[in-house]
Amino acid sequence: MGRKVLQTERVTKRFGGLTALNQVTMHVEEGEIVGLIGPNGAGKTTLFNTVAGAYYATDGKVFYDGEDITHMQPGRRCRMGIGRTFQITKPFGSLTVLENVAIGAMFGKNEKINSMSRALKEKSFVKAEEILEFMEMSHKKDAKAGTLNVPERKRLEICRALATDPKLLLLDEVVAGLNSSEVGGMVELIRRVNKRGVTVLMIEHVMKAVMQLANRIYVLNFGELLAEGTPEQVVSDPVVIEAYLGKIGQREAKRC
Amino acid sequence: MKILMKDILERRSRIAGISSLVFFLALLILPFLLTNAYYLHVLILCMIYACITSAWNMIAGYAGVFSFGFQALFGIGAYVSALLSMRLGISPWISMWAGAVAAMAIGAVVAIPSLKLKLLPYICIATMCMGEIIRLAVANFTTLTRGEMGLTNIPKLFADGNRTAYYYLAVAMFVLILAVVVKIVNSPMGMSMQAMKDSQEASESLGINISRTKIRIYMIGAFMAGLVGAFYAHYICILTPTSALGSSLMTSYVAMSLIGGIGTIVGPVLGSFVITIALEVLRALADYRMIFYALLIIVTIIFLRAGIWGSVKEIFISRAERFKNRSKEQG
Ligand SMILES: Nc1ncnc2c1ncn2[C@@H]1O[C@H](COP(=O)(O)OP(=O)(O)O)[C@@H](O)[C@H]1O
Ligand SMILES: [Mg+2]
Numbered sequence: 001m002g003r004k005v006l007q008t009e010r011v012t013k014r015f016g017g018l019t020a021l022n023q024v025t026m027h028v029e030e031g032e033i034v035g036l037i038g039p040n041g042a043g044k045t046t047l048f049n050t051v052a053g054a055y056y057a058t059d060g061k062v063f064y065d066g067e068d069i070t071h072m073q074p075g076r077r078c079r080m081g082i083g084r085t086f087q088i089t090k091p092f093g094s095l096t097v098l099e100n101v102a103i104g105a106m107f108g109k110n111e112k113i114n115s116m117s118r119a120l121k122e123k124s125f126v127k128a129e130e131i132l133e134f135m136e137m138s139h140k141k142d143a144k145a146g147t148l149n150v151p152e153r154k155r156l157e158i159c160r161a162l163a164t165d166p167k168l169l170l171l172d173e174v175v176a177g178l179n180s181s182e183v184g185g186m187v188e189l190i191r192r193v194n195k196r197g198v199t200v201l202m203i204e205h206v207m208k209a210v211m212q213l214a215n216r217i218y219v220l221n222f223g224e225l226l227a228e229g230t231p232e233q234v235v236s237d238p239v240v241i242e243a244y245l246g247k248i249g250q251r252e253a254k255r256c
Numbered sequence: 257m258k259i260l261m262k263d264i265l266e267r268r269s270r271i272a273g274i275s276s277l278v279f280f281l282a283l284l285i286l287p288f289l290l291t292n293a294y295y296l297h298v299l300i301l302c303m304i305y306a307c308i309t310s311a312w313n314m315i316a317g318y319a320g321v322f323s324f325g326f327q328a329l330f331g332i333g334a335y336v337s338a339l340l341s342m343r344l345g346i347s348p349w350i351s352m353w354a355g356a357v358a359a360m361a362i363g364a365v366v367a368i369p370s371l372k373l374k375l376l377p378y379i380c381i382a383t384m385c386m387g388e389i390i391r392l393a394v395a396n397f398t399t400l401t402r403g404e405m406g407l408t409n410i411p412k413l414f415a416d417g418n419r420t421a422y423y424y425l426a427v428a429m430f431v432l433i434l435a436v437v438v439k440i441v442n443s444p445m446g447m448s449m450q451a452m453k454d455s456q457e458a459s460e461s462l463g464i465n466i467s468r469t470k471i472r473i474y475m476i477g478a479f480m481a482g483l484v485g486a487f488y489a490h491y492i493c494i495l496t497p498t499s500a501l502g503s504s505l506m507t508s509y510v511a512m513s514l515i516g517g518i519g520t521i522v523g524p525v526l527g528s529f530v531i532t533i534a535l536e537v538l539r540a541l542a543d544y545r546m547i548f549y550a551l552l553i554i555v556t557i558i559f560l561r562a563g564i565w566g567s568v569k570e571i572f573i574s575r576a577e578r579f580k581n582r583s584k585e586q587g
Contacts, residue, residue: 011299028526053463078463092451103451106444108463115469116447124444164463 002029004066005168005199006051011060013223015048020046023060028119028168033190033200035214035231037207039244043223044203045087048170051079051201052084058117064168078108083166084158087173087203097137100145101128101159103123108164110215128163135159135189143186144177151178156188171202175209187212211235219244268572280385283427283519287420300538303430304488305528309512311480312519314437318446319473320453321371324380324506325387326481329359329524330582331501333403333482334489335394338410341490348411352486359482360475363391367474370469374456384503391501406496413490422491429487433480438477449473504546511549517563526565 005211006028013021020043028034036044036052041150049055051062053074062070069077078084092100105124107113113120137155152226154174159168175186194200194213204210208216210231217234220228221243227234234240283299290296308330315479316322320383370382394401401407412423440446451459452466460467489495508531516527531552535541541548560567 013480054457054461070405073465074460075463075465078461084461085460086458090455094454094457095447095450099447100451103447103459103464104462107448111442115448116439120445134533160458161464163578 004028005030006201007063008047008051009061009063011047011050013043013050013055013058016057020223021050021057024220024225025060025221025223026218026228028199028201030199031194031197032215033194033202033213033234035210035217036201036203036211037205037234037244038220038226040102042220043206044220045172046199046223047076048084048172048203048222050076051172052082062241064090075107076111077113078166079111080162080169081165081167083108083161083164083168083174083198084170084194085154085174089150089153089157091145091148091156093144096142097145097148097156097159098125098128098141100156101163102133104128104160104163105188108166109208112210117182124163126161128159130158130167131163134192135162151182154178155189158193162198168199168201171200171204173203175204175206178206183209266463268576272478281429283430284424287423293419296419298533300419300423300426300491301536302529302532303426304429304484304491305508305512305532306525307430307433308481308483309516309524309528310434310437310508311477311484312509313513313518313520313524314440314449315473315477317513317524318441318453319449320376321470321474322376322380323383323474323477324510325383325390326477326509327503327505328387328501329363329389329481329527330488330505331394331479331497332362332390333359333485334495334500335407335485336482337486338489338495341411342407342409348486348490352483352490355486355489356482358481359485360479363478363481364471364477367471367478371470371474375494387501387503387506391497391503394501395497401497404496404498405517406494406499407489408494409530410489410493410495411576412493413487426487426491429484433484434521434525436476436480442475442502445469483579501532507546507549511553513563514553517565517567517569520563520565520569523565527563530557530564 004027006025007241008024010023010025011021012019012023024047036047037239038044044177046055050057053069053072057070061068064077064082069080091104103125105127106120114172127143129138130186135155135158137152137159158171158174171190174181178186183206190200190202190213202210215233217229217231218225219234219240226243227237227240229237235245286299287296308326309477312326314322333355336358337348337351340346340351340354366383366386370386373379373382413425432491432572448459448464448469451462451464452469456466487499488500512527512531513524514527515531516525534550535545556563562570
């Protein structure tokens with residue numbers, strides 16, 4: 001069994017009266033690709049937010065590499081090695097694609113940087129070029145990020161997060177909304193990222209992608225963990241079929 | 257044909273370099289051409305506005321932190337330096353720096369609680385109130401500040417009030433402040449500011465400490481505002497809460513930034529010169545200043561969304577793009 005990169009312990013998140021997450025305990029091991037699925041509003045994105053620091057858990061604890069990060073600033077978590085993408089993409093619209101990625105390289109890695117350093121800036125742009133090359137986005141590098149279409153934006157989200165040299169990458173529905181030929185390309189990319197030594201936790205509705213990529217899957221429903229297991233176990237679990245997949249979804253998932 | 261685009265971009269930065277050099281050389285030569293001291297006075301006012309508007313624009317235009325109490329920092333610099341030199345007999349050359357440091361300190365006191373607020377309207381209201389509180393405090397602390405009667409006979413920086421000397425000092429201050437603004441905007445910190453403006457959440461997720469960045473940039477801007485305020489105090493030699501701390505100053509900074517082009521380096525400088533000179537030429541308008549600003553802002557927003565300089569830039573970029581596309585088709 002690998003080392004646990006991420007571990008949540010009975011994480012609860014309430015928004016006023018709404019319990020978006022209820023005592024969720026899960027973990028991700030080094031080198032894995034773990035899927036997180038569940039119906040809309042199940043709390044998947046909220047779980048990402050408590051892990052990445054955009055929200056703080058109301059209750060419970062989040063551990064990264066064995067360290068308690070429950071109340072840590074998001075920037076600090078990034079510098080420790082947690083990279084994330086946003087389901088609703090958040091590009092820096094007035095900056096170019098290259099600049100977007102370079103920012104990740106500038107600020108996302110080291111705790112102590114000299115924010116006036118020209119050398120840091122130049123180094124980050126070189127790194128950003130490499131990442132855009134790797135992610136097949138080089139042709140767009142001079143475009144303003146605000147002008148990108150949805151698939152390109154999703155790709156940019158991943159590029160930016162990768163520029164911070166994450167150990168753990170949280171992907172929030174990066175496949176959803178792509179057409180079927182693009183899905184194949186994205187699946188391949190995620191696999192390549194994982195091969196580079198990045199542990200991946202991915203939220204996804206497109207079962208085809210999750211089935212191909214994930215070593216394990218967690219199913220979330222109404223803020224609670226419903227099931228956990230290998231992709232095959234999960235898609236044949238009657239509880240999961242009832243709550244999420246449905247009969248047709250199950251057939252489709254099994255065909256993958 | 258790829259080289260062509262690079263050419264244009266390189267030429268663009270060279271053009272920028274050359275034209276700013278020409279501009280500053282012109283500023284240096286002007287006193288020899290303008291024999292009328294009044295013209296020098298107007299240019300000094302232009303530079304004072306250009307300095308403080310550039311500082312405000314660095315914070316609002318680049319980092320997206322809209323502080324609406326910035327005039328108070330100018331006023332604090334002015335009052336602290338004036339009072340230190342008047343009451344304690346400190347040389348104005350030294351008290352000016354004390355004024356700048358005081359503005360920076362007050363800036364930090366304002367910034368630390370209010371910049372923790374993430375939503376723009378809260379930041380606007382918090383900073384606006386702080387500005388008014390400071391004005392009221394100065395207006396009512398009459399034993400020290402003489403209130404609305406104002407401070408008069410503030411020591412001069414040059415014994416005979418030599419206007420040419422003041423002019424060159426203003427040029428030096430202007431060049432220094434602009435150089436620092438350019439340096440910051442082009443640094444990694446400048447990039448983090450622009451990122452923050454577009455999305456605070458995404459910036460944080462990429463490792464940027466947004467509240468630290470905001471506080472830092474606010475304190476740097478406050479220092480600049482304080483320094484300019486102190487210069488103003490020892491140049492004009494009269495201070496009242498309305499003239500040095502009034503909220504109409506704030507309106508000027510906003511109007512100048514918007515009309516010149518907010519979020520650009522040249523825009524606020526251009527806006528400051530254009531508006532200051534226009535108001536001097538149309539002296540009759542002085543009483544209707546606010547109406548003049550309002551009309552100008554409305555016209556700019558309708559016809560020149562990005563301000564004068566922003567629009568010039570957009571035209572240039574779209575032409576370069578078209579050029580690039582055409583050269584792509586050909587080769
Ligand atoms: N900032 C917020 N404030 C209030 N409610 C929220 C907030 N974020 C999410 N929620 C609620 O939490 C629940 C889970 O949302 P989310 O995590 O986005 O679901 P999923 O990503 O699984 O579709 C939803 O009911 C949503 O409305
Ligand atoms: Mg979601």
